[in-house]
Amino acid sequence: MRLPGEVRVRLVLADDEALLRRGLKVLLEADGRVQVVAEAADGAELLDAVRRHRPDVALVDVQMPGVDGLAALRELLTWPDPPALAVLTTFDLDDYVAAALDLGAHGFLLKDAEPDALVRAVLDLAAGGAVLDPRITARLLPRLRVAKPRENPHLDVLSARERQVLALLANGQPNSAIAAELKLSEATVKSYVSTVLTKLGVENRVQAALVAHQVNAW
Incomplete structure (x- = not known):
């Protein structure tokens, strides 16, 4: 539980599935340490949300309509002082994940991770850590250049x-x-x-x- 006066991590969620975003928001904000300051349904909305809210962390689905997550990551990583950027993915998107790794994403998380693990990942990302879901590590290793x-x-x-x-x-x-x-x-x-x-x-x-x-x- 958040202590009185403790600063919450400001987070933007980017995923084209509204139901998933709502569920993640409830889970991540449950104990008060994370505040979802904006949601985005595609890369263009993500760029606008980051520009307006200046979050500490952004969780980004790489496969979205219009401007996809990879294009948004590529753009954000050219900005001065971007948020920590973590890919939110599923097991069947290896090519997207490998591309995000090459771009320099700070973390890789699976959408079905346990709530406590997601919260801890967001906190670690905000503090400057690198976050890898253990289940995805083995899939990323062959793509390491x-x-x-x-x-x-x-x-x-x-x-x-x-x-x-x-x-x-x-x-x-x-x-x-x-x-x-x-x-x-x-x-x-x-x-x-x-x-x-x-x-x-x-x-x-x-x-x-x-x-x-x-x-x-x-």
């Missing part, structure tokens, strides 16, 4: 501390939580994360998390 990790020499040069950071990052932890766990400053953690991404040859935290899950590198 890096060399097979066991053949990737960059893994061999990760320091022990970098492996610790990677392990926590792979569990969806934001920099603040990694800093608390490892007793480091957030600035130091940010530097470690940047170094890990460079050494792994990946572009973002989600791709780094996928590499970590693939090889259990820590």
